Amino acid sequence: MNVTASPIASAFSATYREARAKFLATASAAGLQATSILHPLQGPEGEELALDLVRDGPPEAERVLILSSACHGVEGFCGSGVQVTLLQDAAWRAECARTGTAVVYAHGLNPWGFAWLRRMTNENVDLNRNFHDFGGPLPENAGYAQLAEHIVPAQWPQAESDREMLEAYARANGPMALQQAITGGQHSHPQGLFFGGNAPTWSQGAMRRMLREQAGRCKTLGWIDFHTGLGPRGHGERILAGPPETGPRARHIWGHMTSPDDGTSTSAPLTGNLWVMVAQEVPQAEYTGMALEYGVVPLQQTLDALRGDQWLHNHPEASQEQRARIKRELLDAFYGDDDAWKTAIVEQGREAAMAYLRA
């Protein structure tokens, strides 16, 4: 840890291993126990991977608030920093106790992606596109199928023609149609981007268990899932993460919210959202949730970083130099590693969490 770092900056980490150790040590210092759901694989340094759960509040609490990090692996540096900061925040914890709210800090929903610097799970699946009934028909994404060989080309850096094909699609159909084709979720290209999978991932199973164990008896359930990669740098967009009928309740708690489904969000409409499982696993709970989505770099830079990283995943023979460059670009796209960004995301994260307590 850098001794000259500000208190907020020191809550953030440079690797999954550091983030996990910091999270567990901070919880322990706060007198809280962690429950770990271990992942079957290991991290790049041979380290253990886990979804770590820390509950601050009694098991019988009627009101539960989940604060979760790393749904999208490499995005976890953001949420982990907010979690560690709040665990150190005595005023926040006192307010949770006063309002009878049990807070569940869920560290590393996709710990494999967090550790290996991937947005996807070890199954190459986008966890927030993975919640489907796999016994039934899966959604089709014709735009992805049309552009697949240009989204993740055979060679990286991409050829000019790859960029031109994507730009031509955006000119013909609009920029949001291109974004939806790439990011909306697809089930046809297992080695492609934003793949929703053909089966439930390990992380899906771990999260279902978390819900049953941590929210199986509560009456109301709030959930703030921390994400990065869309919108202006340092700005937290409050995106509704629940069925449309939860919108009024969410807006009562959090004020202005956007939704991918009505065109108000920087996110394209998605299929297979993780909130689908809430009604399945804890139907007794009145659920209100959001994705708090922080911007880092411009969208095209983010998408290019993801395209390069998918190419790298498909080409393990790539040189060490190219691997390092692609991973650096990916990290830069999902982690605003400076004091101003960290301060901005912690302030907005704390405010959103406090708003849930006040409602």
Ligand SMILES: [Zn+2]
């Ligand atoms: Zn995300």
